[in-house]
Amino acid sequence: MKSFVQKTRRTTLIISILLIFFSEMYAQPNGPALYQQYCAQCHGTDLNGGNAASLIDGIWQFGSENGYxxxxxxxGIPHLGMPSYERSISDxxxxxxxxxxxxxxxxxxxVKPPTPEMFETMDYFMKVETFADNLEIPWAIDFIDKNTALITERPGRLRIVKNGKLQSEAVKNTPKVLHEGQGGLMDVAVDPDYNRNGWIYLAYSHVLENSQETRPPAMTRIVRGKIENNTWTNEQVLFEAPHETYRTTRHHYGCRIVFDPWGYLYFAIGDRGAGYQAQDFTLPNGKVHRIHKDGSIPEGNPFLYDESAMKSLFSLGNRNIQGMAIHPETGQLWTTEHGPMGGDELNLIESGKNYGWETITYGKNYNGTIITDQTHQAGMEQPNLYWKPSIAVCxxxxxxxxxxxxxxxxLLVGALKYExxxxxxxxxxxxxxxxxxFKGAGRVRDVSTGPDGAIYVVLNNPGKVVRLAPE
Known part of the structure; x- marks a missing residue:
């Protein structure tokens, strides 16, 4: 019996040695060897740079996260001469x-370099000041007046900055959000007539908690309420999609809220990861919506009299809008839209028009596969500008x-990837x-003109808001 055990151990040992031998014999080069083979000529044998930038100075111009x-x-980054390596080496x-x-x-x-205290542009020298710090995934900012700002944190908190000081306690009793994936508390917007009516609007990911599904479905929801004694009160639901349209995915919620000079409220819902649904008039996702500030549907909405269409729809074919702004003179609605890889868009949104997703696009899937070979189609709008490579507009x-x-x-445009x-x-x-x-201080989640004329930039990683003003 002892001899059998010894033979078995020797056999196992021999097999193990052979496996190690053959695995090393046929193994692919490791990271350092691959770097020297493909990258060192431009970025330096010691990663300190040469013909191209250093890779160990903490500065990443085109996205600092591993995925980017x-x-x-x-x-590759073709416009800078960096080739692609998808055909040379494996993932x-x-x-x-x-x-x-x-x-x-x-x-x-x-470590990431500190935010510079000064930036030089073609027109101005700008000083950079911290407006609010130690925030957790801040998402949006808006102003009640020149002394009071509201900031959302995606985990579900609404924060107040009063007289330049971030209040220690978040607003109580705000809606419960689904903080999972890209979901959570997103936009905050102050009513243009706030001094008269006191309304504040929120956009967030709403989950059907009573669902029998293992992963409860969710969708973007719009509410308004008031803040009294640091407490959210008088809440009204302005938009809640039919529950059968909710999705179990956890990304592409949109969502921004803006008001035009005629009092209409616009918001956008992303395609929720189902691009084909952006062309479906019966579904809320992949669209821009227009309602009155009380949630009612305007008489002039383009699909109001289409029996099968959602009455709040204003445009369709929008992948994932995370930037919306109204031109201060014309009242036009402009948006920035997260495209796929190489397909971020700037669009002038007009009533009833189709912006193409995912039938037409200038981008492709993140794994490099083709979504469609069509960039134009009759009846579908072209972007006013598209970014290739994508900058992750927000x-x-x-x-x-x-x-x-x-x-x-x-137009001030924020970019997450390019910071x-x-x-x-x-x-x-x-x-x-x-x-x-402005660049390199963090992922730009929101950018807004303050009532004092300064530019306020909401940053992720680090979670803070900075104020830009002329020197």
Whole structure:
């Protein structure tokens, strides 16, 4: 019996040695070897840069998260001359390169550089001040008056900044949100007639808690209420989609809220991960909606008399709008829309029009596969501008104030991936100039003109709000 056990152990040992031998013999190069083979010529053998940027200085111009770096290696950054490597090395090998870069950052003790205190643009020197700090995934900002701001935190908190100080206690009794995936408490908007009526509007992901499904379905919901003694009161539900249209996915909720000069309220719901549904008039997702501020449906809505269509629909074919702004002079509705890879869009939204998703697009899936080879189709609108590569647009506002007079009526565009604010000059509905005015402080979730004329930028990673003003 003892001899049998010994033979078995020897056999197991021999098999183990052979497995190690053959696995090493046929193994692919590891991260350091792959880096030296494919990356070192441009980024330096020590990762400190050369013909291209350093990879261990803490500055990532085109997305600092592992997913962004992986996609940049795989699909390249063509406009900067960086080739794609999807045909040269496998996804697993690309991940090993990213792990090697991250390990090198850790060995060097790299940390994200602090936010610069000054930025130089083509028109102004801007000073940067922290307006609110130590926030958890802040999503939006709006102002009650020049001394009072409201900030949403995606986990479900509504915060108040009063006289330049973030109040320690969040507003009590706000709606329960589904904080999962991309869901949570999203936009906050102050009624243009707040001084008269006191209404504040919220957008959030609402879950059907009594659902019998293992994963309860959810959808974007719009409510309004008032704040009294730091408590959310008098809540009214303005929009709640039919429960049969709720989805179990946890991404692409939208959602921004804006008001035009005629008192209409607009909001957008993302496609919720079902792009084909953005073309379906009977469903709420992948659309822009228009309602009155009390939730009622305007008589002029484009699909009001279509028996099968949702009455609140204003446009369709919108993938995932996370930026909405009303032009201060024309009253036009402009949006920025998260596209797939290489398909972020700026659109002028007009009543009843179809913006194409997912029948037409300039982007492709994040894994590089084709969504459609069509970029144009009769009856579908072209974007006023599209970004390729995608910058992950988020947050939008037309500047209107006294501090940056040269920028009045120009469009402020936030970008999550590129961690920047861009300024777009629009003439006759065409973008004629674009410049980056702020970059590298964090993922830009929202950007807004304050009542004092300063520009307020909501950042994720770190969770804070900064104030930009001329020097």
């Amino acid at each position: 770096i992986t996609r940049n290696i795989k699909h 697993e090998d690309i991940r090993s390169v990213v792990q090697y870069i991250r390990a090198a950052e850790e060995d060097k003790g790299v 947050g939008l506002d037309f500047y209107s104030g006294d501090l940056f007079e040269k920028w009045n009526n120009r 920047e604010v861009r300024l777009l000059q629009i003439e006759e509905d065409r973008v004629v100039h674009e410049q980056v005015i």
